Amino acid sequence: MTTSQPAFVDAVPLEADALHRLLQAWFRAEGSDDPAAIRARFDEKFTMVNPAGKVIPFETFSAGLPTMRGSRPTLIMEISNVVVRYLDEATALVTYHERQIQDSGTTDRISTALLIKRADRPTPVWRHLQETWITP
Numbered sequence: 001m002t003t004s005q006p007a008f009v010d011a012v013p014l015e016a017d018a019l020h021r022l023l024q025a026w027f028r029a030e031g032s033d034d035p036a037a038i039r040a041r042f043d044e045k046f047t048m049v050n051p052a053g054k055v056i057p058f059e060t061f062s063a064g065l066p067t068m069r070g071s072r073p074t075l076i077m078e079i080s081n082v083v084v085r086y087l088d089e090a091t092a093l094v095t096y097h098e099r100q101i102q103d104s105g106t107t108d109r110i111s112t113a114l115l116i117k118r119a120d121r122p123t124p125v126w127r128h129l130q131e132t133w134i135t136p
Contacts, residue, residue, distance in 0.1 A: 008087075008089070008092070008117045008124065011123055011124050012084055012087065012115055012124050013082045013084060013094065015041075015124045015126075016079050016082045016096045016113065017079045017082070018123070019041050019126065020077045020079050020098065022037060022038055022041070023038065023077065024075055024076065024077040026038060026065070026068065026069055027068060027069070027070070027071055027072040027075045028072065028074075029073065033069060035062075035065040035069075038065060040121065040125075041123065041125060041126060042058055042061070042062075042125055042126045043058070043116060043118070043125045043126065045058065045127060046058040046061065046125075046126055046128065046129075047128050047129075048061060048129040048130075048131070049129070049130045049131065050131055051109055051131045051132055051133040074103045075100060075101070076100070076101040076102070077098065077099070078098070078099040078100075079096055079097070079098055080096065080097045080099070081095075081096055081097040082094060082095075082096040083095050083096070089117070090116060090117040091115075091116055091117070092114070092115045092124065093112065093113070093114055093115075094112070094113050095110060095111065095112050095113075096110075096111055096113070097109075097110055097111075097134075098110075098111055098131070107133070108133070108134040109133055110131075110132050110134055111129060111130065111131045111132070112129070113126060113129045114126075114127045114128040114129075
């Protein structure tokens with residue numbers, strides 16, 4: 001029996017939520033304690049611009065994963081309004097709304113992400129992420 005992977009066009013919008021489910025479990029110390037599954041979702045040239053404007057390269061993000069496990073045990077991450085803004089055979093630009101809920105309160109952000117198709121990965125991988133706070 002062969003299991004086929006979803007086409008890139010179908011997999012891209014699903015990936016925004018899928019990654020955040022994985023990250024939520026990591027922050028809550030649920031599931032595996034091996035960060036390899038998270039690291040595999042990112043391209044080695046990944047960069048993130050967090051809501052405060054700090055640029056975080058993949059190496060920094062990856063190295064910090066072990067210290068982040070279990071650091072936010074009440075975290076709930078909600079992803080909505082995923083919109084594919086650009087798509088070709090190997091590249092996608094998406095925007096989405098992310099809400100984080102925990103004991104300390106709720107934060108909202110709008111994110112723009114560049115995902116790419118790689119033959120060596122079963123899902124689209126994250127190449128760039130820009131997060132911006134949504135203020136009430």
